Each structure stands twice: as structure tokens, then as C-alpha cells.
Amino acid sequence: MANTLPAHVQIGDAADLLGVPNSAVVYLVRFGKLTGETSPESHLPGLLYTVYGASLETYISGLVDAAGIS
Known part of the structure; x- marks a missing residue:
């Protein structure tokens, strides 16, 4: 798996x-x-945002922070 997401996914x-x-x-x-923006032309929950080049490490770090794991 790639370490980073492509821009604008x-x-x-x-x-x-x-x-x-x-x-x-x-x-x-x-x-x-993660960095993203809303997509005004979409009203579907799965397509609310476009995500910009977020790294997998950032994603995992976010999950760890959200879970309160230190």
C-alpha cells in the first residue's frame, strides 16, 4: 500500500x-x-469531503489521539 494518499481523493x-x-x-x-474540504455538489455521507495528500502516519496518529492512547 502507498504511504500517502493521492491529492484530491x-x-x-x-x-x-x-x-x-x-x-x-x-x-x-x-x-x-486530515486536510479536506466539503463538496457542495454531493449530499451523500460518503462523499462529503475531498482529502488532500494525507499521510498514513498522520491518519494513524489521529486514531491514536482520538482513542486517548499515549
């Missing part, structure tokens, strides 16, 4: 690449762990 694609649920990616975008 949809939430569903990011989740597939990282092997996690869409909701986990949405959570990390909303809380600033």
Missing part, C-alpha cells in the same frame, strides 16, 4: 486505500487530522 476512496470505514476518515477531516 474522495472520502470513500481514501477509506478504501487506508482500509478503514468512511466515518473514520470523515472524523479525522472534521477534527483537523
Whole structure:
């Protein structure tokens, strides 16, 4: 698996690449762990954001922070 996501991927694609649920990616975008923006033309929960070149390490770090694991 690639270490980084391609720029401008949809939430569903990011989740597939990282092997996690869409909701986990949405959570990390909303809380600033991944960089993304809303997609005004989409009203589907799985396509709310475009994610920008987020690294897998950043994603894992976000999960660790969210779980309160130190």
C-alpha cells in the first residue's frame, strides 16, 4: 500500500486505500487530522469531503489521539 494518499481523493476512496470505514476518515477531516474540504455538489455521507495528500502516519496518529492512547 502507498504511504500517502493521492491529492484530491474522495472520502470513500481514501477509506478504501487506508482500509478503514468512511466515518473514520470523515472524523479525522472534521477534527483537523486530515486536510479536506466539503463538496457542495454531493449530499451523500460518503462523499462529503475531498482529502488532500494525507499521510498514513498522520491518519494513524489521529486514531491514536482520538482513542486517548499515549
